[in-house]
Amino acid sequence: MFGFDALAAFTHHVETAFDQVRRGDVAPTVELIAVALQAQDFMRVLIENPGCIDVGDGALLLSALGQAVGAGASATGAPPPAAATDTPSRWRIRMRLPRDVMATGTNPLLLLDELCALGPAVVTASTDHIPPLAEIDPTGCYIGWEVRLTTSQPLSAIEDVFVFVRDEMALDIERIECPEPAEPSAEVTPEASCSIVPAAPAAGADAAAPRIDPPRTEPPNTEARPRAAATPKPAGETAEPGEGARAPREVRSGASVRVPAERLDELMDRVGELVIAQSRLRQIATSNADQQVSAVAEEIERLVLELRDTTMGIRMVPIGSLFGRFRRVVHDLSHDLGKEVALAMEGEETELDKTVIEQLNDPVVHLIRNAIDHGLEDPAARLAAGKPRVGRILLAARHAGTEVLITVRDDGRGLDRERIRARAVQRGLLPATGEIADAELFQVLFEPGFSTAETVTSLSGRGVGMDVVKRTIEALRSKIDVVSPPGQGTAVTLRLPLTLAIIDGLLVRVGRGRYVLPLGAVEECVELTAADDLRSRGRSFLNIRDELVPFLRLRELFAVNTPAEEFQKVVIVSAGDLKVGLVVDQVIGDHQTVIKSLSKLHADIEMFSGATILGDGTVAMILDVPHLVEFGQLAEERLKAAG
Incomplete structure (x- = not known):
């Protein structure tokens, strides 16, 4: 249609191969998938830069495709597809397209022209499904066709004509064993286009004619399935009173x-x-004090809240749109490294803001590359370790409060702690003595230039991949967790915000400053009594229903010099399974928080994830809950170590 003749000629053969796979004549072998992926790359170059294509490359790919198709046909026990013969055959083709076929960009006359190009043909139109004039949709297709075709081409050539519409149409292709002489007036020479013979509907034609489903709202199923017949409206039925010349279209x-x-x-x-x-x-x-003003303000607040939720819902995209990109990455890497890898996915329906998803491609690619290159063993080593020959990479996504957790997990050898520490000590990133927690040790993997590889390859050794992951995730105000039980693989979890635009927040006051806590991270608010305040001096713990929860005094953290309130409040916040209390002077209430990013000058202030503008024009800082929880846990560990 657009003049990409070389692309059309090449793609036709690939479509034919996949049509045979769909029909079950050819098995989808590893070789066929590999050639199909190479063909995809070749087609992309044919579109983007056709001048640099070597014609021989396409011929080699088509040759490899033919061999893969032949091997797949042998695997299914099906005979290879028939080729064109010198002896012509006669075929009867009955076709009826979906009602909305023209609205989706298909021209039925072009399909008929393709059939006529295969050989002499007689086309008869079937008009038995045309409704009364008042019910006709000008964009609808109500006509069916019967084509009697004489051709030397095989059945597959006829089926290829309908490759893009076959799943939505009623199609019956029948070979006529005993050729019936056609009327001289209807005979067509190969140079002619078609003879179209209109036919009036015979008695009982409605029962015998092929019928189609009504327009569907769900996506078409590519698997073969029986098609239910839809009963057309009787021809004698008239329009309802008050209807005009055209009935309203179905929405x-x-x-x-x-x-x-x-x-x-x-x-x-x-x-x-x-x-x-x-x-x-x-x-x-x-x-x-005006009640009318208050009523209008409440109504506008409700409408703004609904508009906010609707707009944010529009921006939410299933994360499966991101996960689907990595099948090719895993396929190519496993082939290049000589490893057998199976990719599994969980939580593909989990939704995330599109602006977040757009920035996740590179980090996840690097994590998958590391998992396959460094994490998974080769097949022989896996068998020796009592593991399945095929390694497993799991991509999983799930909601956790106001966050979405994306995990890349492998079942390989796990991280070598001694090797990581030795390289970190060598580079001056860690002290040579003393105990180091796994969480702190694994964070050195994300330092620029850090790598434990002995040799530099095209995939690893330069220490740039994980640095990209860290910088991108930090730009999203997120964090990375790494867990690696020895010999049981590695799990890298990205903790991402649901959105980067607007959140529900809890507005609190500390001294004269006001701060916002993400409401989804808030568990509850309790009062810090004078007795608890005195008792916790030196050991900042609260007993919340027989559970000890460490808490932080934000007045001390922010160096506030004003006198403390007599009755301070503790806001219990959580990040994952961890909890910490934040002592504030006042809990003001909920607040719709428009997130404003901090400048590069404030990038090192880890306690704040952003800022927002309050109704009076002042600025309130948004507290970084995961960082504060981690700070509280470290404080708790230091107290335990001190005795």
Whole structure:
């Protein structure tokens, strides 16, 4: 259609091979998949840079494809596809396309032209499904066709005509063993296009004619399946009273509209500014005794909240759209490294903000490369260790409060702690003596230039991959957890925020400053009594329902000099399975928080993940809960070590 003749000629053979796989005539072998992936790369170059293509490369690929198809046909026990013969055969082809076929870009006349190009043909139109004039949709296809074709081409050539619409149409291809003489007036020479013979519907034609399903809203199923017949509206039935010359079209519930991503970003920015303006209006209404103003402010707050949720929902994308990209990565790496690897995925339906997903491709690619190159053993070593010959890479995603956890796990040899520490000591990243926790030791893997590989290869040894992971994840205000039981593989977990735009927050006051805590991380709020305050001096723990929870005094952390409130509050926050209490002077209430990124000058301040603008125009810092929880846990460990 667009003049890519070389691409069309090459792709036709690949489509034929996959059609044979779909029909079950050819088994999907490893060799066939490998050639198909190479063909995909070749087709991409044919589109993007056709001038640099060597014609011989395409011929070699098609030759390899033919060998793979032949091997696949032998595996299924099916005979190889028939080739064109000198003896022509006669075929009867009955076809009826879906009602909305033209709306999806298919021209039925082009299909008929392709059939006629195979040999002399007689085409008869079937008009028995055409409804009364008042019910006709001008964009609908109501006509079916019967084609009597004489051709030397095999059955596969006829089926190839319908390769893009076969799953949605009613199609019956029948070989006529005893050729029936055609009327002289209907005979067509190969140079002619087609003879189209309209036919009036015979009695009982509705029962015998092929029928099609009504328009579907779900995606078509590519597997073979029986097609249910839809009973057409009787021809004698008239339109309802009051109907015009055309009945209203059915609106599809699954209809969608493509919108540029930039417009979604602009919409989210406008919603964020609207949230800030609504916060200011609420503050004015709170100080105003006018009930009408308060009622309007509450109504606007409700509408803004709904608009915010709807806009954020538009930006949420299933993470399966990211995971699907890595099948090819695993396939190619396992082939290059001579390892057998199976990729498994969990939680593909987990949704994440599109702006976060867009930045995750490179980090996850590096984690998968490391898992296959460094983590998984070769087949012989795995068998010697009592493991399955095929290594396993798991990509998993799940929600955890306000975070999405993405885990890349392998079942390989695990991390070599001694080797990592020796290389870290050599580079001056860790002291040579003393105990080091695994969490601290594994973090050196993300230092720039750090690598335990003895030799530099095309895949590893330069120490740049994990550094990319760390920088990208830190830019997303996230953190990385590494767990590696000896000999049982390694799991790297990325803790990502659900969105980078707007969150529900809890507004608190410490001294004269106001701060925001992500509401999803808040477990509960309790009062710090004077007795608890005195008792906790030196050992900052609270007894919450017989559970000791360490807490941090934000006044001390932020060096606040103003006198403390008489009745301080403790906000219990969590990150994963860990909890910590944060002592504040006042809990102000919930707050819709528009996240504003900090400048590069403040990138090293780990206690804050961003800032927001309050209704009165002042700035409130957003506390980084995972960092504060980690800080609290370290404080707890130091107290335990001190006795």
